[in-house]
Amino acid sequence: MKHGALAGLLAAAAALTSTACSAQSYPDKPVQMIIPFDAGGNTDLMARALQEEMSRALGQPLVPINKPGAAATLGTGELARAKPDGVTIGMVPIGPIAIQPNIRKLPYGPESFDYICQTYDVPIFLMVPKTSPYKTAADVIAFAKANPNAFLYGSSGPGTMPHIATAAFLNAAGATGTHIPFRGSGEMAQALLGGTVMAFSDAPSIAAANDLRVLAVYSAEREKTHPDVPTMKELGYDFTGSIWGGIIAPKGLPQPVAAKLEQACEAAATSEGYKQTAAKLNSPALYKNARDFKAFVEAQSKTMGAVVRAVGLEAK
Incomplete structure (x- = not known):
């Protein structure tokens, strides 16, 4: 084997070994959590409700970073472009991943992410x-x-x-x-x-x-938190919808990193601390694992595409 080829193989092997070691030691630094809306909104509130418990589960600080703009597509786009090493994740709701790609051409789509877990689904x-x-x-x-x-x-x-x-x-x-x-x-x-x-x-x-x-x-049935508030269906308007969200990451996470994030998210989303905080926000806690969350997003993208067309918001 020529010297150059051997050196290349050794370098590649060293890189793979380094990546594997890094993944096994993850996380060894604070993790950024992009929130693609401004402070005080529902996505921000739900992200911060999860922050303390997930930081504890990860063993590193989870640092919320608000990146609002362009109906949450700026922050979500930045997340899609981030290095898939687990250092940057995001709390992203329905809009930028299941609605916006049905309305306009974006540099990302639902397929651009690895799904970690769903943490809430609240009525509108x-x-x-x-x-x-x-x-x-x-x-x-x-x-x-x-x-x-x-x-x-x-x-x-x-x-x-x-x-x-x-x-x-x-x-x-x-x-x-x-x-x-x-x-x-x-x-x-x-x-x-x-x-x-x-x-x-x-x-x-x-x-x-x-x-x-x-x-x-906008629910099929009245909400327990607001029993005196009628549903749109009761009023004769057959439309239901909710605001859901969860943790996603750039596509291509190493499997050990994805697994650690999913474990930490499950621990946080099912913790009493998160449940109590979410309940105070009238947003009951929910947990879906990575596989189920991904399937849910894919189904919601199709459903919301039909709604977008019905109200005339699709790209012309």
């Missing part, structure tokens, strides 16, 4: 300030029908679940409104309280954090 409520003249969902529709496009509703970004839910509600009722997007739920809630928008659809944690009035829930 239509909500308004307590000072609002709208006491019911019917009041909203009455105004929207009488004043085409004058009903101003917010969302945490174009093509996010809060946007899709309200658009589907108005579409089912034969009404129209004007969508005003924000960088995240925290910013959107402040706009609602300030009168920039009239209503929005989001998780119950946002209603609780900002003392908002909930008018209806």
Whole structure:
């Protein structure tokens, strides 16, 4: 064998050995967790609810980093480009991985990630300030029908679940409104309280954090946390949806790293500490393993593609 070829093989073997050792010792430094929305939104709240327990399970600090913008596709895109070594992971919800790829061309898709675990799946409520003249969902529709496009509703970004839910509600009722997007739920809630928008659809944690009035829930059945709030189906609008999310990572994680992350996520998501914190946010804890979470995302991508087409948001 020529000297050059032998040197190449030795170098490759050394690299593989180094990678294997690194994977076995993972994590040996703090792990970054990208949150593709601003602080104060549902994704941020659920990520920080998991942070302490998952840090304990990993044996290293889990450091949340908010990367909002472009309906969460900026932070999610950065996650897709990160080195697949487990040092950078993300808490990502439905919007940027199951909805946005159905609306526009992105440099990533659901196939661009390794799935670690799902940690929450919360209902969406239509909500308004307590000072609002709208006491019911019917009041909203009455105004929207009488004043085409004058009903101003917010969302945490174009093509996010809060946007899709309200658009589907108005579409089912034969009404129209004007969508005003924000960088995240925290910013959107402040706009609602300030009168920039009239209503929005989001998780119950946002209603609780900002003392908002909930008018209806996009669930098949009434929620135990809000038994007096009717479902959209009860009101005659056959659309259901939720905001779910979980931990994902750049595609190509070494198997030992993926396994350690999944074990840590399971320990955190099933811990009493996380369950109690999630319950305070009216967002019951949930756990799906890597295999089940991946299958769920793939199915949701197909479902949301059909919804996107129904409300006319698909790419032209």
